[in-house]
Amino acid sequence: MSTFEEASRDATTGAGDGSFFARQATGLVREGKAYDAFIYNVMWSGGALTLAFMYLLVPTLYPAANLPITVLIAATLGIGGAFLYALLTTLMPRTGGDYVFVSRTIHPFLGFAANFSYVFWNMVVVGVYATFMSTYGAGALLRMLVGYGASDSLLSTADWFASDWGIFITGVVMTLVAAATFILGGTQFFFRLQQGTFVLYIIGAFLLVVLVGLFTSHASFLGSFNEYAQNLGTSNGAANVAEGAKKAGYSDTGYTAHDTIKAVSVAWFIFGFIYSSNYFAGEIKTGRRTQFYAIPGAVVAVVLLLLITIPSFQHMAGRDFINQLGTADPATYGFAAGAPAYPEIAAIGSGSPILGFIIILGFLGGIVAWLPMTMMLASRCFLAWSFDKVMPEKLSEVDERTHSPIIAVLIVALLYILSIAAYAFTDWFTTLTVLFPETLTLLVVALAGAILPYRRRELYESSARARRVLGLPLLTVVGILAFVGFLIAEIILLTDPGSGTSITENPRIVLISLGIFFGVGPLIYFGSRAWRRSQGIDLDLAYAEIPPE
Amino acid sequence: MLRILFATDFHGAEVCFRKLFNLAPRAKADVIVIGGDLCGKGLVPLVERNGSFSGQFLGTPFDVPAGEQTEEIEKRIRFNGFYPYRCSPEEIERLRSEPEHLAAAMDGALVSTVERWMSLADEKLADTGAICVSIPGNDDELVIDAALDASTRVQNCDGRLLDFGEFQMVGFGASNPTPWNSPREFPEEEIERRLDAAVDGVDPDRPLLANIHVPPYRSTLDDAPLVDEQLRPVIKGGNPVAGPVGSHAVRSFIERYQPLVSLHGHIHESRSASRIGGTLAINPGSDYSSGTLQAVIVSIDLRKRKVKGHQFISG
Numbered sequence: 001m002s003t004f005e006e007a008s009r010d011a012t013t014g015a016g017d018g019s020f021f022a023r024q025a026t027g028l029v030r031e032g033k034a035y036d037a038f039i040y041n042v043m044w045s046g047g048a049l050t051l052a053f054m055y056l057l058v059p060t061l062y063p064a065a066n067l068p069i070t071v072l073i074a075a076t077l078g079i080g081g082a083f084l085y086a087l088l089t090t091l092m093p094r095t096g097g098d099y100v101f102v103s104r105t106i107h108p109f110l111g112f113a114a115n116f117s118y119v120f121w122n123m124v125v126v127g128v129y130a131t132f133m134s135t136y137g138a139g140a141l142l143r144m145l146v147g148y149g150a151s152d153s154l155l156s157t158a159d160w161f162a163s164d165w166g167i168f169i170t171g172v173v174m175t176l177v178a179a180a181t182f183i184l185g186g187t188q189f190f191f192r193l194q195q196g197t198f199v200l201y202i203i204g205a206f207l208l209v210v211l212v213g214l215f216t217s218h219a220s221f222l223g224s225f226n227e228y229a230q231n232l233g234t235s236n237g238a239a240n241v242a243e244g245a246k247k248a249g250y251s252d253t254g255y256t257a258h259d260t261i262k263a264v265s266v267a268w269f270i271f272g273f274i275y276s277s278n279y280f281a282g283e284i285k286t287g288r289r290t291q292f293y294a295i296p297g298a299v300v301a302v303v304l305l306l307l308i309t310i311p312s313f314q315h316m317a318g319r320d321f322i323n324q325l326g327t328a329d330p331a332t333y334g335f336a337a338g339a340p341a342y343p344e345i346a347a348i349g350s351g352s353p354i355l356g357f358i359i360i361l362g363f364l365g366g367i368v369a370w371l372p373m374t375m376m377l378a379s380r381c382f383l384a385w386s387f388d389k390v391m392p393e394k395l396s397e398v399d400e401r402t403h404s405p406i407i408a409v410l411i412v413a414l415l416y417i418l419s420i421a422a423y424a425f426t427d428w429f430t431t432l433t434v435l436f437p438e439t440l441t442l443l444v445v446a447l448a449g450a451i452l453p454y455r456r457r458e459l460y461e462s463s464a465r466a467r468r469v470l471g472l473p474l475l476t477v478v479g480i481l482a483f484v485g486f487l488i489a490e491i492i493l494l495t496d497p498g499s500g501t502s503i504t505e506n507p508r509i510v511l512i513s514l515g516i517f518f519g520v521g522p523l524i525y526f527g528s529r530a531w532r533r534s535q536g537i538d539l540d541l542a543y544a545e546i547p548p549e
Numbered sequence: 550m551l552r553i554l555f556a557t558d559f560h561g562a563e564v565c566f567r568k569l570f571n572l573a574p575r576a577k578a579d580v581i582v583i584g585g586d587l588c589g590k591g592l593v594p595l596v597e598r599n600g601s602f603s604g605q606f607l608g609t610p611f612d613v614p615a616g617e618q619t620e621e622i623e624k625r626i627r628f629n630g631f632y633p634y635r636c637s638p639e640e641i642e643r644l645r646s647e648p649e650h651l652a653a654a655m656d657g658a659l660v661s662t663v664e665r666w667m668s669l670a671d672e673k674l675a676d677t678g679a680i681c682v683s684i685p686g687n688d689d690e691l692v693i694d695a696a697l698d699a700s701t702r703v704q705n706c707d708g709r710l711l712d713f714g715e716f717q718m719v720g721f722g723a724s725n726p727t728p729w730n731s732p733r734e735f736p737e738e739e740i741e742r743r744l745d746a747a748v749d750g751v752d753p754d755r756p757l758l759a760n761i762h763v764p765p766y767r768s769t770l771d772d773a774p775l776v777d778e779q780l781r782p783v784i785k786g787g788n789p790v791a792g793p794v795g796s797h798a799v800r801s802f803i804e805r806y807q808p809l810v811s812l813h814g815h816i817h818e819s820r821s822a823s824r825i826g827g828t829l830a831i832n833p834g835s836d837y838s839s840g841t842l843q844a845v846i847v848s849i850d851l852r853k854r855k856v857k858g859h860q861f862i863s864g
Contacts, residue, residue: 022591464607546568
């Protein structure tokens with residue numbers, strides 16, 4: 001005889017106003033907590049790194065940008081994508097994220113090509129993280145100690161972290177640590193570490209910066225800066241900054257719409273990554289609402305963090321002075337290894353080595369945690385490819401004890417090291433290069449979302465989100481809005497000489513990006529398909545749309 | 550070469566069951582294996598008032614006239630693995646107040662659905678030489694066993710050893726204890742005893758295949774999201790915390806008898822394949838609520854007693 005309970009409203013089955021009767025059966029879990037998934041997304045999006053980019057790149061590339069407005073424009077372009085990913089993750093909660101969405105909705109080759117390109121550029125961007133981790137994390141931490149009176153001998157070590165070999169060795173060491181985290185400790189160990197880092201990240205990289213910014217006058221900041229530069233070996237640091245900027249041709253032109261829009265290239269960094277949480281958060285059906293709090297909620301939170309941090313930081317350091325810092329030759333004001341990023345500037349403004357230490361450590365923690373996160377993302381995509389037989393089965397082997405795909409992790413680590421070497425020793429890629437190709441993938445995902453209600457009608461119509469807006473399926477409307485937002489961002493990236501993927505300035509990188517997406521990805525897919533066929537395996541079966549009738 | 554097509558954990562989603570039998574010819578399957586958990590998870594009443602039906606499903610209320618629109622709602626309910634149940638306002642009160650009445654209504658829905666599925670399987674297999682084997686799973690009420698046994702083409706191998714000449718297959722549907730107190734759960738010792746009894750008389754000179762609903766413990770086929778006392782998924786750092794929940798007895802059985810292939814389900818999220826000694830253990834997972842069939846094709850060289858390969862399917 002069946003046993004029952006009258007289901008409560010939040011049963012993840014979706015039904016339940018008291019007129020649904022659930023059998024006592026396995027797996028009827030209730031709504032998952034959105035809080036943790038939300039925290040994860042906030043951390044994953046790289047808000048602090050984006051802020052660092054802003055104050056390092058904006059002075060030379062877009063000096064007349066109004067950054068809060070830039071952030072709002074980027075958020076407007078990206079918020080549709082957040083709802084799109086939340087809807088898709090709720091509909092298809094599977095390992096492999098966009099690979100699954102696109103391959104099951106449009107075509108497997110496009111799903112693979114889009115995901116392969118995304119993973120490839122995620123590998124490439126690791127070099128940026130290594131650079132910032134070494135130069136603006138570890139190097140800045142040591143330089144700050146000297147700036148607050150520690151022995152000068154530390155300065156050469158601090159400067160070493162900004163050198164090519166410093167970046168490479170630091171990146172390699174952190175890559176090996178990240179790989180060891182999974183191989184020895186397992187995924188659960190990593191998640192615990194990540195939780196701990198999150199608190200440090202929010203306090204150090206944002207909250208303390210806001211507080212220091214709010215309670216420090218510009219005059220007081222300049223005083224601290226001079227003292228700091230003095231300890232680094234240069235007197236009248238602030239005056240030297242102004243003089244150096246003038247020599248470099250800088251003059252304050254106020255805000256312009258042109259620079260404000262172009263600077264979206266930098267703010268878009270958040271949106272190249274914030275949706276990637278679907279690879280992690282979507283593996284079980286945590287409920288109908290979880291992803292909506294977690295993904296769009298994280299976008300709102302990160303945007304708010306930036307909108308609070310930017311004005312308070314600029315209140316302290318002064319927009320003009322920040323632009324001068326970015327344009328003057330750093331050696332003229334005593335920062336031989338390079339201009340300071342915002343955490344070090346906030347550390348100087350705080351007037352306290354302890355607060356400064358926490359600020360830079362929070363920033364560093366966020367970057368360090370990003371490395372294994374990306375490792376997990378890539379290895380999960382490898383798993384999904386391997387399950388579909390596009391890649392060898394070895395890639396999907398998971399260790400019984402640690403639950404880690406060890407072979408996949410080791411391959412990712414090797415690719416990380418190659419990327420770090422490329423950033424450390426060559427000028428092949430710029431800081432923002434990856435955004436254009438990553439947004440290509442987002443465009444394809446938006447397209448998949450827009451047509452999913454028509455291509456996978458039964459799946460969509462049977463979901464809890466099968467609503468209509470203006471006569472169109474909700475997902476189609478959201479997909480179109482996301483597509484338009486991504487397209488505008490893509491146009492900005494293609495027309496901005498500072499993006500590293502300008503069609504006029506960097507046509508080779510644009511072609512390489514398109515080649516990897518439309519050439520290498522399909523080549524691997526169709527090559528694998530032919531190889532599997534020779535083994536008697538029909539790859540198409542893995543994606544077959546099986547008729548129910 | 551023997552080609553096995555295996556899928557499991559449909560949980561009432563008829564669309565997945567239908568897809569399995571439509572996939573079989575394309576997959577060139579010699580043997581179709583169903584790994585249990587056929588029963589859906591709940592009853593969704595459609596209350597009839599003045600020629601229209603009302604209720605709520607997937608959080609959305611509906612009130613539609615009898616006919617096509619009602620049938621469409623019923624289709625959606627079945628698609629998601631639930632059972633639509635037409636009733637009067639008075640009967641809703643009876644379902645609420647009389648547990649026996651509710652249980653009888655549910656059992657009726659379960660049995661009639663399994664009967665319909667078995668008829669469908671018989672029809673689909675009529676002109677083929679394919680073998681079809683099934684077991685119930687831990688979520689399946691005992692009342693469906695008669696419907697499973699009544700099929701002319703689907704053989705129920707729960708707790709039994711079936712002899713197909715070139716190979717033998719053992720089946721077992723119950724699981725080790727779960728937080729949900731599902732209908733077929735046994736302590737580990739009992740599972741071990743019953744599995745051993747099932748293979749009593751196995752011919753060691755011919756390949757043995759296993760269709761055991763619950764996966765072996767700590768095999769990567771059994772990583773399930775952990776739940777708290779309120780049955781909420783435990784989430785740390787934005788990630789569901791997973792842990793091995795398979796059966797020690799099943800693992801021990803595989804280690805001792807070394808079937809060529811061991812097919813499992815139960816843990817929908819743990820789609821994986823893993824070697825335990827010479828046995829290839831596979832869980833294709835399940836995504837029944839999205840109407841997606843998750844299956845696996847296993848190719849076996851019976852002469853060499855070797856698994857040639859396997860391929861996961863999702864469609």
